[in-house]
Amino acid sequence: MDISQFVAQSIGHWRSQRSAHHLAFSHFEAVLSEIEIVALPLDHPEVLQLCKAYQVDPTMAVSPFHMSWEGESDWDENAAPIKGSTVLVPVPDPQVPNQGKLLRDQGYAETVAAAGDYVIQPDGTFVLTTSYDRAAAEERIWFANPKLRFRVSLIKTSAGSGVVTASFASEIKTR
Amino acid sequence: MDISQFVAQSIGHWRSQRSAHHLAFSHFEAVLSEIEIVALPLDHPEVLQLCKAYQVDPTMAVSPFHMSWEGESDWDENAAPIKGSTVLVPVPDPQVPNQGKLLRDQGYAETVAAAGDYVIQPDGTFVLTTSYDRAAAEERIWFANPKLRFRVSLIKTSAGSGVVTASFASEIKTR
Numbered sequence: 001m002d003i004s005q006f007v008a009q010s011i012g013h014w015r016s017q018r019s020a021h022h023l024a025f026s027h028f029e030a031v032l033s034e035i036e037i038v039a040l041p042l043d044h045p046e047v048l049q050l051c052k053a054y055q056v057d058p059t060m061a062v063s064p065f066h067m068s069w070e071g072e073s074d075w076d077e078n079a080a081p082i083k084g085s086t087v088l089v090p091v092p093d094p095q096v097p098n099q100g101k102l103l104r105d106q107g108y109a110e111t112v113a114a115a116g117d118y119v120i121q122p123d124g125t126f127v128l129t130t131s132y133d134r135a136a137a138e139e140r141i142w143f144a145n146p147k148l149r150f151r152v153s154l155i156k157t158s159a160g161s162g163v164v165t166a167s168f169a170s171e172i173k174t175r
Numbered sequence: 176m177d178i179s180q181f182v183a184q185s186i187g188h189w190r191s192q193r194s195a196h197h198l199a200f201s202h203f204e205a206v207l208s209e210i211e212i213v214a215l216p217l218d219h220p221e222v223l224q225l226c227k228a229y230q231v232d233p234t235m236a237v238s239p240f241h242m243s244w245e246g247e248s249d250w251d252e253n254a255a256p257i258k259g260s261t262v263l264v265p266v267p268d269p270q271v272p273n274q275g276k277l278l279r280d281q282g283y284a285e286t287v288a289a290a291g292d293y294v295i296q297p298d299g300t301f302v303l304t305t306s307y308d309r310a311a312a313e314e315r316i317w318f319a320n321p322k323l324r325f326r327v328s329l330i331k332t333s334a335g336s337g338v339v340t341a342s343f344a345s346e347i348k349t350r
Contacts, residue, residue: 015201017198017203019196019205019343021192021343021345023323023345026192026207028192028203121297122297123302127298144329144338150341152325152343154319163319163320163323166319166325166343166345168194168196168327168341168343170196
């Protein structure tokens with residue numbers, strides 16, 4: 001599995017069932033959401049803009065995509081729905097197979113632009129690590145079959161050793 | 176990481192926070208439990224008995240252990256606590272590094288004896304697959320640090336393609 005195949009399998013509409021474990025106080029959070037992943041052309045203005053922002057040659061980019069999500073958490077019944085979207089641009093390392101940078105215009109743990117480092121493991125698991133000012137995130141995504149994928153996300157302290165939140169999503173492709 | 180190191184890291188008392196996703200109807204189940212993992216000597220009667228039951232030469236076994244758990248689920252408030260214990264005996268494949276059989280006297284998905292096949296991946300993730308009469312189980316366990324491990328378990332139909340339940344446990348070593 002290379003990054004193009006991984007992105008190609010991810011394109012579509014997903015129904016996501018996510019559990020977050022807030023480890024310090026053994027709290028469970030349940031989130032149901034809908035995720036839409038759409039391929040973007042390499043010359044899409046937002047792709048070119050993101051490459052420019054990170055000073056990356058756009059001809060190095062591969063399989064850019066747009067991701068949007070909308071969901072509800074049982075954490076706070078009165079909260080507004082969780083909603084957002086981001087553009088993501090994989091930039092493979094020309095020297096090392098199956099690893100590279102993932103540019104995006106908005107990160108998970110902070111609301112600023114962030115580039116992560118990805119590696120696709122021999123078993124096809126996509127592992128993304130992203131460092132922020134005050135936190136670090138690790139995400140693992142793998143397919144059980146073409147219509148079912150799993151995602152484990154860890155939010156760590158910036159030092160990297162302490163995991164604050166661990167979450168697990170089961171995602172079923174609905175179209 | 177080899178099987179001896181993996182078992183050695185697992186020995187101790189763990190506080191487990193587990194979420195199960197029942198995929199067909201997007202149901203969330205939350206389970207809090209305590210897990211105790213204790214090393215057993217290679218000549219422990221239960222280890223020898225298990226080797227005999229599976230017709231395995233006991234000198235092939237490595238790092239056997241006893242695991243017990245006790246917990247509570249929010250699935251059925253009136254249910255008795257989830258409680259159990261099992262003896263597990265890794266038997267490395269002499270031909271292939273970092274893979275082998277895991278014998279146990281009781282499986283997860285059924286209450287009969289079951290042997291699984293394990294592989295330790297290059298990143299240290301332990302992956303166990305077990306086939307039962309009417310189901311198959313896949314379990315992935317990895318350490319974020321020596322005192323924090325994660326466990327993803329899938330229960331599949333016996334054909335192996337359909338995942339019925341996916342669960343995720345965050346486990347913190349408390350002693």
